[in-house]
Amino acid sequence: MLTPLQKYLVEKITLSEEELLLIDSVSILKKIRKKQFLFEAGEVWKYNAFVCRGLVKTFSVDKNGKEHIINFSPENYWFGDRDSLTNNTPSKFNIDAIEDSEIILIKKEDFEMLCHKIPSLNNLVNTILQKSFVVSQKRIHDSISLAAEEKYQNFLDSHPSLINRIPQHMIGAYLGITPETITRIRRNSNK
Structure with a gap:
């Protein structure tokens, strides 16, 4: 029986039994409960991480205690702090679970x-990194160029399976808009 990571990989690339066993031999399974931290800002991120089940978020907290969500990572997503991992520097980000x-x-x-x-x-890793770079560029462009309604609609279009799994205030923290603005957008779209 393949693990979720192995299943993901064999859907993308051809791997021998020996290669699958090698991957499995260095894989560490970590279970985290809803609202439990996997990682906290100030630590050095030392892993490549893959979500087998559940949903995690990567975020920072500003000096006023306001949360800024950088990324949501559901099943079959790779995540982590690339800067901290690559440069061996303390991370600016926290990672915790939205779901078990x-x-x-x-x-x-x-x-x-x-x-x-x-x-x-x-x-495969190089392809994923290239796609991640494109997604990051689009996200930066959208965040500085689009109105709140357009940002929210893009989120709905890009992440339809997540909309009912993520609380409204977290979507706002990801998009840089208030929960009240999301409520107004939803109300106006129902007219």
Whole structure:
């Protein structure tokens, strides 16, 4: 029986039984409860992480205690702090669970070994990083260019499976708009 990570990978690339066992041998399963922190700002992020089940968020908190959500990561998503991982610097971000979640963690050095020994995995990682960069550029552009209604509609269009899993105030913290604005947008769209 394949793990969720193995199933995800074999849908994307061809892997031998030995390669699957190698991946499994360096995979650490971590279960976190709803509202439990996986990681806190100030620590150095040392993993490549994959969501097997559940939903996590990556966020920062400003000096006034306001939450700014950088990313939502549901099942079959990779997540983490790329800057902290790459540069071995303290992270600005926290990661916690929106739902009870199961995460696979692979230490940086183990992940690098996997990418070296499994070229198809390395190619997949490069493809994912390129897509992530494009998504980040679009998100930055949208956040500085679009009206609140357009940001919210883009979120609905991009993440239809998440809309009922994420509280309204968190969607607002992700989009940079208040929950009251989301309520107004929803009310106006129902007219």
